[in-house]
Amino acid sequence: MDHTDVNLVDWVDVPAGSLWRGTPADAVAEVARRYADTGVPEDWYRKEAPRTRVRVPAFRMARTPVTVGQWRLFARETGGVTPSDAPADHPVTGVGHDRAVAYCRWLGERIGEPGLRLPTETEWERAARGDDDRE
Template sequence: MTKAWTNEKDGSLMRLIPAGEFTMGSTIQQTEAAKRMDKAGPQFPLLHETPQLRVRVPDFYLSVFAVTNEQFARFLSEIKPTPEQLQRWVSWLDRIVPLGGSEPYRAVPEFKTHPVINVTWFGADAYCRWAGLRLPTEIEWEKAARGDDHRIFPWGDEWDPDRLNWWGSHDEKETTAPVDAFEKGCSPYGILQMAGNVEEWCADWYQPDVYKRYATGNLALPRAGIGRVIRGGNCLRKNRLEFRCAMRRANTPSFTNILFTGIRCAADR
């Protein structure tokens, strides 16, 4: 079985996430411990991470890096989106320059290898389809982030502010970093930046109590919800609990003022 391959269409390095069971979500005790990390208030619906459950996941592939501005510019150049499509896919483009006419889109040089940001769920889905890939499910995303040893963060159980790009990082720009930075913060499978830098869309609709259904063995994706799932935390998040592998978020898929949300691609084996 191939453990890694490069997607010909967009150049994404895809790595095998092997089949197997893992522990998903949190216990009530773990959500209480998470709140104590930052004295968090009710703005964090941590009970949506419960009940904790064991889930078996088939083999799949996940991109080692988030999609870059350079990759997204290539996508736009080939698709040649209408103004309506562009408005549906991104909030704004300040790191990708639309030159107009017959000239292609291009990434601003200093941000070529940074993750594309301000992408709606529809933009993320469109990119993945163009590349012959897909968005990961929420279950797949968490399996790739934490492995099968119940870890709290992608790198382990102890908080380490130097393993991710977050509000407390020691940089003056308070913005994204290149997608290959913070290698020491990788997941058990060698996937980078599953905590920090940019949050990432998943395929699923967000349902607050979906884990209760999952616990019965019914792992079918929700057909509706209060938004689409976002995972991972971004460079402007301040609370440590937001970078835990179990942390769940949602946003409106068409929201056109979304900041620091990007794309990570998956593929079936």
């Protein structure tokens, strides 16, 4: 595979569905205890309560992360920099949100999909969990 060819992005159609988001209010203290070694205060977990069911419309996202090779092409065409000297087939890292948004806009224009965007947090969770409510 040519890891610089943005036309070869492997897209996944994620069907509409629902998922549980957040932490049940009565489980916040236990979650905070379980992850006490992270240094995250209980109040941080409390903002994830209550647990709610969220409906997610169908969407499409790339199966794999953007590669260093794909990012290099974007950087060359837009006057940007590549934040890594990693091989072309490795995922690009060290990219800020604004540049990631710019990449999506650039890619959308190149492949004829204006409006291409980053997935939302809820879409990421839906794609990762599938239909069986796995954690």
